[in-house]
Structure formats: C-alpha cells, structure tokens
Amino acid sequence: MSPQHRRRRIPDATVARLPVYLQLLNERMAAGVTNLSSEDIAALAAVNAAKVRKDLSYIGTYGTRGVGYDVEYLVYQISRELGLDHEWSVVIVGAGNLGQALGGYGGFNVRGYPVAGMFDIDETKVDTVVGGVRVKHLDDLPKVVAQQQVSIGVVATPAEAAQDAADRLVRAGVTSILNFASVVLSVPLGVTVRTVDLGVELQILSYHEQRRVAAATGLRPVADEAPSGRSA
Amino acid sequence: MSPQHRRRRIPDATVARLPVYLQLLNERMAAGVTNLSSEDIAALAAVNAAKVRKDLSYIGTYGTRGVGYDVEYLVYQISRELGLDHEWSVVIVGAGNLGQALGGYGGFNVRGYPVAGMFDIDETKVDTVVGGVRVKHLDDLPKVVAQQQVSIGVVATPAEAAQDAADRLVRAGVTSILNFASVVLSVPLGVTVRTVDLGVELQILSYHEQRRVAAATGLRPVADEAPSGRSA
DNA sequence: CGACGCTCGTGCGCACATTCACAAAGTCGT
DNA sequence: ACGACTTTGTGAATGTGCGCACGAGCGTCG
Numbered sequence: 001m002s003p004q005h006r007r008r009r010i011p012d013a014t015v016a017r018l019p020v021y022l023q024l025l026n027e028r029m030a031a032g033v034t035n036l037s038s039e040d041i042a043a044l045a046a047v048n049a050a051k052v053r054k055d056l057s058y059i060g061t062y063g064t065r066g067v068g069y070d071v072e073y074l075v076y077q078i079s080r081e082l083g084l085d086h087e088w089s090v091v092i093v094g095a096g097n098l099g100q101a102l103g104g105y106g107g108f109n110v111r112g113y114p115v116a117g118m119f120d121i122d123e124t125k126v127d128t129v130v131g132g133v134r135v136k137h138l139d140d141l142p143k144v145v146a147q148q149q150v151s152i153g154v155v156a157t158p159a160e161a162a163q164d165a166a167d168r169l170v171r172a173g174v175t176s177i178l179n180f181a182s183v184v185l186s187v188p189l190g191v192t193v194r195t196v197d198l199g200v201e202l203q204i205l206s207y208h209e210q211r212r213v214a215a216a217t218g219l220r221p222v223a224d225e226a227p228s229g230r231s232a
Numbered sequence: 233m234s235p236q237h238r239r240r241r242i243p244d245a246t247v248a249r250l251p252v253y254l255q256l257l258n259e260r261m262a263a264g265v266t267n268l269s270s271e272d273i274a275a276l277a278a279v280n281a282a283k284v285r286k287d288l289s290y291i292g293t294y295g296t297r298g299v300g301y302d303v304e305y306l307v308y309q310i311s312r313e314l315g316l317d318h319e320w321s322v323v324i325v326g327a328g329n330l331g332q333a334l335g336g337y338g339g340f341n342v343r344g345y346p347v348a349g350m351f352d353i354d355e356t357k358v359d360t361v362v363g364g365v366r367v368k369h370l371d372d373l374p375k376v377v378a379q380q381q382v383s384i385g386v387v388a389t390p391a392e393a394a395q396d397a398a399d400r401l402v403r404a405g406v407t408s409i410l411n412f413a414s415v416v417l418s419v420p421l422g423v424t425v426r427t428v429d430l431g432v433e434l435q436i437l438s439y440h441e442q443r444r445v446a447a448a449t450g451l452r453p454v455a456d457e458a459p460s461g462r463s464a
Numbered sequence: 465c466g467a468c469g470c471t472c473g474t475g476c477g478c479a480c481a482t483t484c485a486c487a488a489a490g491t492c493g494t
Numbered sequence: 495a496c497g498a499c500t501t502t503g504t505g506a507a508t509g510t511g512c513g514c515a516c517g518a519g520c521g522t523c524g
Contacts, residue, residue: 010439013511019435023414037471046416050474050513057473065472066520082435083442090434101333102430111431113438151441152434175444176437182255184278192440194433198334199343201426202322202384203251203314205408206345207242208424209383210315212407245481269501282483282504289503297502298490 010081014055020045021055022078029071037068089116089150091174093165094157095125095135098180102156103131116148117141121161138168145172155179166193242313246287252277253287254310261303269300321348321382323406325397326389327357327367330412334388335363348380349373353393370400377404387411398425 010018024044028036038056042049056063056074059081063069079085090113092099099118102108108115118130121138128135136144144150153169155162155177162181169177170187179185179195187193242250256276260268270288274281288295288306291313295301311317322345324331331350334340340347350362353370360367368376376382385401387394387409394413401409402419411417411427419425 011511015436015439016432018439019429019432020416022435023429023431024416039471044416046418048513049471050515051511053472054474054512061473063472064520065518066470066522068471081439081442083438083445084435088434088438088441097333097337101329104329105430107430108434111434113434152437176441178433178437184252184256184276186278192437194437196428196433197251197255198337198339199255200248200251201410201428202320202340202343202345203254203316204247205384205410205424205426206315206320207247207250207313209320209408210313213315243481271501280483281501282485283481285501285503286482293503295502296490297488298492298500300501 008058010058014058017045017047017051017055018059018078018082021052022075022082022084025071025075025078029075034071035068036071036074038063040068084112087112087114088152089114089148090152090154091116091141091144091150091169092118092154092156093120093138093141093169094155094161095120095122095128095130096156096158099156100130102154103133106131113152116150117144119144138165141168142172145169145174150174152176152178155181155185157181159183240290242290246290249277249279249283249287250291250310250314253284254307254314257303257307257310261307266303267300268303268306270295272300316344319344319346320384321346321380322384322386323348323373323376323382323401324350324386324388325352325370325373325401326387326393327352327354327360327362328388328390331388332362334386335365338363345384348382349376351376370397373400374404377401377406382406384408384410387413387417389413391415 021041024041025036028044038049038052042052045052053063056069059077062074062077090108092102092115095103095118099120103115103118115131115133117140118133118135119138119141120126120135123137125135126137145153151174153166153174153176155165155169157165159181162179162183163185166177166179166185166187170191175190176192177185177187177194179193180197181195182197182199185193185195253273256273257268260276270281270284274284277284285295288301291309294306294309322340324334324347327335327350331352335347335350347363347365349372350365350367351370351373352358352367355369357367358369377385383406385406385408387397387401389397391413394411394415395417398409398411398417398419402423407422408424409417409419409426411425412429413427414429414431417425417427
C-alpha cells in the first residue's frame with residue numbers, strides 16, 4: 001500500500017542500524033511499552049536522536065508529532081522493510097567448530113532464518129547431526145538450494161576452503177553470503193557478501209588499546225583529539 | 233623511533249581495513265612473494281588502489297616509487313601500528329554454545345590473543361575444560377584480569393546476561409569489549425565496544441535480498457539508481 | 465475553541481571518506 | 495649517465511553521513 005515511499009534507496013549506514021532498532025523495539029514491546037519517542041530509542045540504541053528520526057524517515061513517516069512512535073506499528077514497518085515478513089532459508093557450509101556452533105545455536109530459526117541444510121566436504125562429518133540438521137555432502141548443495149529456494153549462504157569453513165565454498169554457493173544460486181572465514185571472497189557482481197572476522201575485530205580492539213597505552217606512556221603529550229595543528 | 237609519524241590519528245575506516253591488508257600480506261608472504269604494488273594489494277582486498285595507498289600513508293611512507301611495497305617490512309609496520317608487537321590476553325565471559333566454540337577455536341592463541349580465562353555463572357559449567365582452558369566462576373574474573381593484565385574481554389553470554397557481564401568486565405579493568413550478544417551495551421567513556429551480532433548481519437543480507445526481489449518483481453520499473461525523478 | 469507544549473521530519477552546514485589525477489621519486493635498460 | 499617507465503604519496507574534487515536547529519503538526523488542557 002501507499003506506493004508513495006518504497007524504492008527510496010536507504011543509506012547503508014541506516015540499513016545497518018535498523019536491525020538494532022528492531023531488536024530493542026521488540027524488547028520494549030515485550031515489556032509492554034506501546035509508545036516511544038526518538039529520544040527514548042536514541043538512548044536505548046546509544047545514538048543521536050536526530051539520527052534515529054532520519055533513519056526512520058527513510059522507511060516512511062510513521063511517527064506522530066507530539067507523541068512519538070507506536071512501537072508495534074514501527075516493528076511491523078521495519079520488519080517489512082528488512083524483508084522479515086517471510087522466512088529466508090539459509091544453508092551453512094562447513095560443519096567444523098564454528099559451523100556446529102551456528103547450527104546448534106538455534107537463533108536462526110527463532111529469527112526467521114531456518115537452516116535448510118548444513119554441508120561439509122569431509123566424509124567423517126557427513127551424516128552427523130548438528131542442531132537437528134543432518135550434515136550433507138557439499139555436492140548436494142545445488143539440489144537443496146534449488147528445492148528450498150535458498151538465497152542466503154553462510155561460509156563457516158577454514159580460510160583455505162572459503163573461496164571454493166563461495167563459488168559453489170554462487171553457482172548454486174545463492175545471492176547473499178555471510179562469511180566467517182578470514183579471507184576476502186571474490187564474487188560476481190550482484191552477490192552481496194558480509195564478512196565477520198574474529199581476527200579483524202580483535203585487531204581493531206588492540207589498535208585502540210595500543211593507542212591508549214601510547215597515550216598513557218605520554219609518548220609526546222599530544223591530546224587525543226587535537227583540533228587542527230597540521231603544520232605545512 | 234622516528235617520532236615523525238605516530239600519533240597521527242588514523243581514520244576508523246582505515247583501521248578497519250588494516251587487518252585485512254595484514255592478513256593478505258601475510259598470506260602472500262607465506263607464498264614467497266616479497267614485493268607488492270598498491271594495485272596488487274587492491275586487487276586482493278577488492279578495494280580501490282588509491283585507497284590502499286592512502287591507508288598505508290597514514291602509518292608512514294614505506295613504499296618505494298616505481299617498485300611497490302616490501303611485503304615483510306609492511307607486515308612489520310602494520311603489525312606494530314595495530315599493537316601486535318606483543319600479545320594481548322583476553323578473557324571470555326560465557327561458556328555456552330558460542331563461548332565453547334570460541335574457546336575451542338584455537339585462533340585466539342595463533343593470532344596473539346591468548347585466552348587468559350573463561351568464565352561462567354552457571355555452576356554446572358564451572359570446572360569443565362574448553363579448548364584447554366578450565367572454566368572459572370564469574371566471581372573470579374577480577375583476580376584473573378588483574379593478575380594477567382587483561383585489557384580485552386569477550387562477551388559470549390545470552391542477551392539477558394550481557395550487560396552484567398560487561399559491567400563486571402569494566403569494573404575488573406577491561407577497556408575493550410568484543411560483544412557477541414544482541415544487545416547494545418552501555419559502558420563508560422574510554423571503553424571501546426565492538427558488537428558482532430549474527431541476527432543483525434542476517435537482517436542486513438535479507439534487506440538486500442528483499443530489494444532484489446522487489447526489483448525483479450518489477451514493483452514499478454524504476455531503475456535501481458534513478459538519478460532524480462522526485463515528483464512534488 | 466484557542467493557545468500551549470511536545471515531538472516529528474528535514475534543510476543545511478560540517479566532517480569524514482573515497483576517488484581522481486598528477487608531480488615526485490625511484491628503477492631499469494642502454 | 496641519461497631517458498623512459500613505473501608506482502608512490504597526496505592535493506583537490508566528489509560523495510556520504512552526521513547532527514544541529516527549526517518549522518510543521520498533533521494532542522491536551524484551560
């Protein structure tokens with residue numbers, strides 16, 4: 001309805017925050033809250049209130065001036081925008097340490113991403129059961145993807161095997177990949193990849209620690225945020 | 233040495249990419265490559281070559297014009313900048329599904345982040361051994377953090393327990409937190425938090441899928457990037 | 465029923481990030 | 495030893511995102 005909005009491109013930064021808002025709106029809704037102002041949401045999400053309003057304005061004008069946002073309606077609208085009005089089956093490639101944790105996690109089904117299959121190339125892992133799903137051989141991937149209309153794949157293999165896994169996923173028809181391996185995957189245009197790398201995260205943190213230490217050691221008492229101070 | 237550089241603030245976006253460069257430089261180095269141009273690195277990291285050069289220029293001028301970058305030296309410099317010239321002990325709070333996977337992962341030690349301790353509040357988990365580390369009760373956290381000079385903590389608890397875990401970590405003296413729970417942690421200024429949320433990642437992907445479907449369905453044949461076209 | 469108070473939606477300027485394009489500086493061949 | 499070629503490092507231009515500040519609209523209360 002109201003084909004007024006929709007198709008307005010939503011900035012990446014906003015797309016990354018919508019799930020966070022959604023999460024906390026759901027949480028407040030469960031607690032019986034029916035209305036929240038942008039100020040309230042901002043506090044809960046630890047961001048600026050204006051940012052919240054701007055973010056929400058991209059998906060439509062669902063607030064009421066002088067009052068705030070109806071939590072339930074907002075949850076509905078954000079869900080719709082994120083494509084959560086139906087389930088998205090996912091396949092997990094790699095039944096090792098991480099793959100098993102993901103499969104057993106259970107959070108997939110709860111959040112609307114049922115696991116359509118887990119796959120591994122290692123014969124000793126095939127046919128074991130993880131989180132209620134029987135691991136299949138990687139060669140069976142195309143069949144499952146086609147039959148169950150899977151469009152999201154999770155790569156949970158060692159780094160060496162990740163590119164092959166991605167290639168197979170793409171060939172099978174998957175168009176979004178969540179990659180947990182420490183590699184930059186190369187995929188054709190039109191396929192979305194998001195990489196989550198534990199090592200990268202830790203290194204970003206240690207960079208900040210490193211700076212703290214350097215600052216404390218007083219390696220030149222330069223304020224952390226000197227405003228200007230670029231000399232020629 | 234050379235107090236020329238250092239203390240030049242490195243942009244966040246760059247800090248997030250340096251670990252990626254480091255990863256792939258290490259990989260090429262292992263393969264026997266001794267020199268790489270910004271073009272080469274760019275191709276491997278799937279980014280623009282100018283971006284690579286600018287990123288690297290923030291940590292110093294370590295390239296040779298007409299030649300490129302000496303891989304080994306660059307690895308050394310990036311490592312130093314990220315604070316990888318020594319080890320950073322980490323503690324893991326939460327020995328459930330995810331905590332166990334992380335503990336057993338082994339990648340921590342390899343990458344220079346030895347696990348100084350795993351903690352849980354559940355008595356049935358305490359004293360079990362995960363990845364060579366015996367799980368301790370959460371009350372023992374402060375002692376371990378103090379004794380082992382831990383400054384990085386990993387939150388791998390259910391969402392409900394995450395804020396408490398973070399509070400305890402901060403009180404114990406941890407100044408960087410890697411959070412795997414689906415909550416926005418509230419921490420005092422000066423503490424760095426990075427949240428990795430499976431649900432958020434999946435929802436970002438399904439947003440893109442959603443758009444693809446909408447585009448394909450031809451919900452109004454508006455090109456994906458119509459330049460203007462806003463009619464009053 | 466009108467005035468007041470609250471909160472949304474957004475235009476605008478600023479800061480940050482990305483990319484282009486080119487001079488500077490090195491190598492290599494002759 | 496010099497000139498052609500390559501590749502860096504960076505100023506300038508463009509694009510993206512953020513946050514203030516304020517007008518617009520809704521509800522409430524006298």
